[in-house]
Amino acid sequence: MSSPNPPNQPPQKRQPLTGGKLVIGTVALSLAVFMNVLDSSIANVSIPAISGDLGVSPQQGTWVITSFAVANAISVPLTGWLTQRFGQVKLFITSIILFVLSSMLCGLAPSMEVLIAARVLQGAVAGPMIPLSQALLLSSYTPAKSGMALAFWGMTTLVAPIMGPLLGGYISDNYTWPWIFYINIPIGAFAAWATWSIYHKRETAVRKLPIDKLGLALLVIWVGSLQIMLDKGKELDWFNSTEVVILAVIAVVAFIYFVIWELGDDHPVVDLSLFKGRSFSGGVVAISVGYGLFFGSLVILPLWLQTQIGYTATLAGIVMAPVGIFAILLSPIIGKILPKVDARWVASVAFVIFAIVFFLRAQFTENVDTMTLMIPTVIQGAAMAMFFIPLTSIILSGQPPEKMPAAAGLSNFVRIMFGGIGTSVTSTFWERRTALHHSQLTEFSGSHSPAFTEAVHNLTAQGMPEPAAWATVDRLMTVKASTMGATDIFWISAIMFLGLISLVWLTKPSRSSVPADAGGAH
Template sequence: MSTASSAAHAAHPPLKGAQLAMGTLALSLAVFMNVLDSSIANVSIPAISGNLGVSPQQGTWVITSFAVANAISVPLTGWLTTQFGQVRLFMTSILLFVLSSWLCGIAPNIETLIAARILQGAVAGPMIPLSQSLLLSSYTPAKSSMALALWGMTTLVAPIMGPLLGGWISDNYTWPWIFYINIPVGLFTAWATWSIYHKRESAIRALPIDKVGLFLLVIWVGALQLMLDKGKELDWFNSGEIILLTVIAAVGLIYFIIWEKGQDHPVVDLSLFKGRNFSAGVVAISVGYGLFFGSLVIMPLWLQTQLSYTATEAGKVMAPVGIFAILLSPIIGKILPKVDARRVASLAFLGFALVFFLRARFNTEVDTMSLMIPTLIQGAAMSMFFIPLTSIILSGQPPEKIPAASGLSNFVRIMCGGMGASIMTTMWDSRSTMHHAHITESTGYASPAFVQTMQGLTQQGMSEHAAYAVLDRTISVQASTMAATDIFYLSAFMFLGLIALVWLTRPKKSSAPVDAGGAH
């Protein structure tokens, strides 16, 4: 157990009976609501973008804006906790999350929705680490593993429920309800948490915050994400705005690194990257998570915009990702101390590579079972992905460095998730355009296949204009599918490459057990 949780036990006795059950339920619901919100919007993007009059690609800003704001706020959790206390901060996060969810629901346009999602992501940052800290303080040290297992189950169930619930709501109600459902859950969680934990507040002490470092962090991360999101729309580096954003991101990052290295109380402890295990582990988990998260955005968009799946059907295809993750995670957690974490992580990357190689074989006639098999395998790979890599990242860290190492690795991972979504949607759009151009080069009345297809359509009673429209739609679906499979092939090879990165590490016994929360 971490020193933080040990201190919690020294200050407050463990909970018992009904209070323990209610406290566990309240904290788990807060985590469930938080994690659910990062995945529930994925299958609802076509409905949201259609209702607000923007393209599905622009609609993905709803996902990436939340991820980036969440990434920026995670490193501030430690400082905020010392300033306000963990119970007050947790309560404030929940109530602001409820408020921002309501603002998301009433948003009249995409700009307002993105602003509300940025607020939602920012206030969500402290919720997950604080829920884990409060949960550990509720149990005896001997039962801390059980507490983490219960906590971890919640974070795995939420990604299953997200696509299903988001799809069902989008098809049967209106998209704002994917945000409104947080309101009753959040209010109940806030009430239950305060009634049980308000007398278990942590110590408060004033510490200086690195204001310049925080400002530079927001500037370079924000500029980078805007550049990735707007690049496609503005024709990348042919746009002065994109060039300016790139320069701001690059200069901001350089100044941020220089400034943080000279601070006594930095926002981010960059000295952690001097460790081989930390550096290689963070790159592996962050790139892997970016590929995984990007695919969670691409798949529902492709199914709905190109293969005419409803949001509910797309949700059913994506939902099985959590089945094996839930079943296998406790087993992996039990055997991990007995085996080399690098072997387990390598097996996870092989599993992900297999998933994407299978998806790279998809075509426009793919059936539902063929879509779901890779998703099931992906769940098994997930169970072997987070825990071993978090173990490698934290291995050999002294107790006082564990919170900083966990926070920094989460910051990089969450940021890479948002970047992965932006980069993949951009690649998908540009590759679709390229494939569409190549396919249309083979059309025209010099092509027997084109002539035969046009004759068949006009004989069905279509006008020549309508026949052209049907043919163009067919080409667009084919081009989009080819673009998606290009991305899946690239992702598969990247996962294989990450195996080599894992074996650059030399895990050794950590001064504290693995922070399972780092997985999420």
């Protein structure tokens, strides 16, 4: 697994793969990504089972999610630097193997402390996997077919977040929670073996760069502080909590020092100079904000269905699942046409469709039927197919091969961070808008309100005690207020998606023409 090129010589140009090797390589890389993305969401619905089995509260159980997210967020932007030190193929396979081993440790954990430690390891080693899978996949295809390569890659990242909660809930209900981690073992073993078989002779050159210790320490401090603040902010009532204020101050100060240090260091641990490129910076902001809006709705919608509308977890999952239909069907088509059109047009259409989807959701009421719920979800799949692929193409287009892993790692890092920010902001905004609408609705309740009096009278006439009738009416107002809070979010998201189109057109004209040697690190 050593590099085939001396450290001070340029690497040999790697030829695209063909035939069976191309198919197996694509499947192996996609499975590794699927396993990685799946694990970031599969534990969410299993927290009650895990915390109950290990004898801790559900609030403590959420550290199973937080610990993975913090470690993963820190390691993703290190991909470019790690690739230059160890080689692309070696780092990718090592990441898969360590991910499988840490998954075993998670399943075998006898206590919450051990499980959290294993999840930290799992998140840390998972970081390079997604950006390196992009780079390896692009190096396997000709430049003309790079859009198709990104389409195959995109399908796994679209389906995995949807499959995670469904699979996690099914395993927790029918088996035991350790199996949400054990399922990674056969997937990871095959992905590692197949990747080694196909790519071991395509290793990139390495350079023994000095370790940017201060940059790495600052990265750990500000990302860790920000992630913990985002995960615990709602629970601690945000800036009314001293702990959140301290975390915010640490994150801001460490971030400022981090940027100053990295821009001035000869061998930065994160290459921030990439943001000087118009296509990179515009594409990263567009894909990250769009992903944050999408991910926020991915959390709010099933939560609203389960807590307010009376859907079970399984039914909520069924409502969300059709998003993968158009995403899977259209991704190869988008990948095929992308080299022939300006990627900015495709991305713009995606944002328009997203806006339509959220405008449709903004019409939801508490009496919405399942078919009405599913129509926007199905349409959203088309937007997702035209979202990830062209914007990834814009971000990576024009990057020299040696910059590709760093560009993929940094763009994925920012996108993941915005996913966390979107989740926290959306859930907090939903809670506060719900409280506001509820207080406004209660102004029209009480004995002075004819509608309220009539509703209570009708319930008591059916044999319900008056206190129970009051509670029932209050519950109806709560559902109404929660629905109004959710539709407020959908309206705002729709408008923001339309606004993101302007960012897309700040980038340079782009067709999918990523270099065949994309992903080399030298």
